[in-house]
Amino acid sequence: MTDRDRLVQRVEWALHRVHQSNGYLDTAQQIVDALADLFPGEVEAARKIQELTSELESMRFRRDTAVIQLRAHTARREHNKDLARPL
Numbered sequence: 206m207t208d209r210d211r212l213v214q215r216v217e218w219a220l221h222r223v224h225q226s227n228g229y230l231d232t233a234q235q236i237v238d239a240l241a242d243l244f245p246g247e248v249e250a251a252r253k254i255q256e257l258t259s260e261l262e263s264m265r266f267r268r269d270t271a272v273i274q275l276r277a278h279t280a281r282r283e284h285n286k287d288l289a290r291p292l
Contacts, residue, residue: 219239220239222235223236227292231265
């Protein structure tokens with residue numbers, strides 16, 4: 206029996222517990238739960254990666270917002286400086 210065959214058997218056993226449901230979300234949750242039981246470390250690592258990726262995207266958004274605000278402030282200051290010059 207190859208490693209692939211053993212993996213197929215383990216996944217089949219884990220997914221055997223998934224019950225028919227009325228919604229995709231419930232089925233997806235059951236599958237994720239089954240895979241988490243089958244590969245606890247990998248699922249936790251994937252969750253952590255997703256969490257860190259979300260945090261990174263949030264930080265990038267805040268940085269981009271700060272850059273836009275700084276550029277707007279600089280443009281206003283330059284505009285006001287031009288208005289204050291004598292003709």
